Amino acid sequence: QLFTGYDEGLVRMEPGGFVMPPSYARNAEKIYRMQPRSDDVWLLTFPKCGTTWTCELLWLLQNNCDFESSRENGTYHPNSVLRVEQLPSPRVLRPHLPFYLLPPQLLDTTKVVYVARNPKDVIVSYYYHHKLIKLHGYIGTLDDFAEYFMNDEVAYAPFFPHILDAWSKRHHPNMHFMFYEDMKRDLRGEIEKVATFLGKSYSDEVMAKLTEHLKFDNFQKNESVNNESGKKMGAMNEDGRFIRKGKTGDWKNHFSPELNSRIDEWIEKNLADSDLKFVTEL
């Protein structure tokens, strides 16, 4: 029984038991067969790991830091394959899919940025997301949501294979693996690393402007990314915001000691064979 909240339910795909909305499932084959372009940038994330934030950064770095045009920032989910194929270069694409459902030649053809975030904050953020978006209409508790999450019953689950697959590819020259928590700790430093990875160089003044543009308070007010229009369109509840809190460690305000230890065990079990470590507080 998959946790729903999508009008047509969720679909579990093979390989990997990956859970996705039907719009993706219908296009899975086409997405797998897409032709990546050498001047694309593909941003891969599990939901709520900082996709919107990093996407804006990538788009600006790729487009001369044109802040005016970024209001109509053309970043796409490739679930509309035809539309994505017709986009002019340079494209910034942002599927939430793991590597194993993407074109197999992706990493050898194009640059890929992967953003990871500690799963405790992801659970809290995803819980609020499910309450905010009317389509999901989640009315359960956070504790129940955390169980759905750990049981791989939410969209884009399972969480760990998604991240660990990317982690194993982090030394590939076309791959830049980064953490949400590092962006929180040192935004300018992380922006500089991404710029270097993309082969872009901007003046100190532009880099300072870019850093300001991406700071949480400014970002939350930025109507081209904050999705507040979703409220007018009736897709989002009035109560809550898409660019919500932007903190590392918000889970501490939400988890009971019991839930926290269940989540700790789940993390430990899933990272037993890996050297990946999450930062859960700053």
Ligand code: A3P
């Ligand atoms: P919270 O719900 O913890 O606040 P995504 O874009 O992948 O859906 O991720 C959303 C999360 O990133 C939300 O987390 C959101 O607030 C946070 N976020 C968005 N912009 C941010 C920014 N400029 N600085 C810090 N966090 C940001």
